[in-house]
């Protein structure tokens with residue numbers, strides 16, 4: 017008997033508009049297929065959840081249905097709960113407590129068996145929905161995972177209980193704590209997927225499996241009540257204890273990983289059903305924390321960097337970049353070339369002589385070998401990637417490239433000549449990018465007639481690892497070139513942030529007061545190691561002095577001089593960096609700097625630093641003879657260092673160097689390691705409020721006016737205007753001036 021009927025639900029249970037999130041139900045040959053529709057990733061919007069449960073109720077009640085298949089439209093199963101809903105809801109995420117009961121009663125243990133037909137992805141709530149089904153069929157390439165911790169919450173649709181019971185506690189804890197999904201083959205091996213089939217066979221295979229379960233040919237599995245994959249209680253508790261220690265070590269600022277482990281542990285000790293209740297409590301506790309709001313902000317901000325007003329909405333289509341020439345095989349050039357070949361782009365690596373070219377090729381080879389060693393790629397894949405690079409000593413092959421990325425040394429004259437040569441050697445539509453971090457692009461393009469094709473592609477070292485790419489546009493860079501470079505950034509898996517052309521661009525410019533304020537604190541009498549500890553305690557990967565050692569005092573001095581030239585009125589002369597340069601104790605690379613380094617490059621306090629500090633203090637003249645250093649709490653240290661950084665960030669927003677304030681948040685997190693759990697620089701500043709920050713800066717400006725340092729702290733016009741109007745710094749300059 018073939019009876020077919022389609023029904024559609026929206027949140028109100030009525031008929032859905034074409035684009036509104038909804039579900040559909042189709043019944044044929046005894047199987048009800050419930051499909052989630054919410055492009056592009058079928059996120060579980062409340063209307064989708066409501067539709068799902070309504071359709072499941074209907075399917076369970078119908079006589080002509082023996083089994084149910086749940087699937088997602090458009091070749092993607094589901095990427096989880098609709099994150100936009102967290103933004104709209106206040107604490108607790110607005111989640112109805114009864115949803116977990118519905119997962120148990122309608123998906124897992126209802127009258128008819130359910131099978132998930134999963135294509136593309138089953139993430140977060142999507143994975144939890146699939147786990148609640150009695151079996152899962154997927155297509156090749158599908159990922160399964162519970163990445164909720166990356167959003168500052170914990171799985172809340174039963175994932176903390178069902179995943180450990182499906183794949184074992186150890187693997188489940190690893191997947192949750194690292195927010196790392198697994199692919200189809202691993203899912204099949206672990207028993208998270210029951211079958212992998214080609215996409216065109218997905219629905220048929222899932223229906224067959226559902227009918228087999230209904231007829232008793234195949235066992236019906238209710239994961240919440242399974243115990244066969246769980247470790248013994250003793251072993252499970254040891255796994256959890258180890259995981260807690262790891263989470264404390266790796267994410268000591270964060271509470272939600274511990275809340276996730278609390279929910280898992282409770283379920284292990286008291287059973288899955290009780291664990292669901294605990295999961296609900298822990299979910300609400302996590303969702304109420306600022307960390308959650310900050311991480312959700314970063315999630316959306318990261319995606320919005322690719323949307324540039326007047327560029328991505330201008331109706332243009334990005335051109336595909338297939339062949340790139342990289343000029344210079346040094347540390348940066350070889351890293352850029354590595355990032356390209358790892359993502360399927362052919363590279364022409366140009367150097368000035370064979371010796372340098374061989375060294376560049378060797379660096380690329382070493383980058384790939386390191387990935388092989390870490391198990392991140394196979395020998396064969398590394399060989400195939402290396403085959404994409406061709407060496408060049410002249411420009412004869414440059415006519416075939418879509419883009420050039422120049423990574424030569426920072427010399428204006430040299431770069432001007434290079435770009436003049438590139439204009440002659442490349443196609444008329446090739447993009448000419450410079451990786452300069454200090455030289456204005458207007459200078460770089462001075463000897464060409466190609467200013468519309470010249471763009472900055474500022475990578476961060478090591479270029480094949482660091483996730484940020486600053487795309488620098490001048491007034492003359494064409495929209496098409498910006499769009500193409502955005503596409504290139506995404507293709508090589510970077511987070512691209514489009515910025516304006518100014519000294520230091522966004523990241524280096526906003527961050528210059530960071531080391532300078534830290535040096536001022538030392539000149540005022542504070543211990544550098546205490547300063548570093550306070551900043552690491554705030555959540556930075558390392559303090560300013562350890563960072564200075566990593567970058568090298570010589571590089572720090574070079575960048576500092578460049579900044580000083582552009583912004584003399586608001587720079588603090590960090591004499592200690594100069595003194596370290598004079599002594600050639602440049603940091604990690606020379607074995608000593610602020611710290612001293614053993615053969616394995618492990619840092620410890622440098623006993624030879626004190627005389628350097630004393631000399632710097634003397635030169636600075638900020639400490640009065642015989643007086644104790646001023647009292648600074650850890651909070652004071654953080655604010656003294658970061659409020660001038662926020663102030664410079666305000667100038668960058670005001671001058672339109674970033675397209676929107678959220679771009680600066682992403683740039684700071686990706687480029688400087690500003691803690692993502694604080695939401696980025698501007699988001700963090702808004703939590704304290706413009707008026708508070710303005711007040712502290714103004715007080716320091718007054719305090720240090722006699723020493724001529726008031727410019728370093730002077731509140732910027734944008735900060736002043738937000739403080740006056742009560743506008744958020746993140747609202748952008750139009751909002752600030754309108755209020």
Ligand code: 3H9
Pocket residue numbers: 056057059060095096097098099100109111137139140141142144163164167170171172173175299316319320
């Ligand atoms: C959860 O499930 C909680 C539950 O345990 C319990 C609750 C009680 N919601 O990244 P893309 C949008 S929490 C809303 O550019 P890709 C995204 O903003 C959730 N929107 O593409 C973008 O929009 P736009 C746990 C979402 O192919 C568009 O989709 N799940 C969601 O590079 C395309 O995204 C996660 O943490 C969502 N859940 O990557 C998964 N997901 O075009 C989060 C995506 O307007 N998502 N969007 O900019 C991801 O990791 C990636 O987006 C994904 C696709 C891998 C899915």
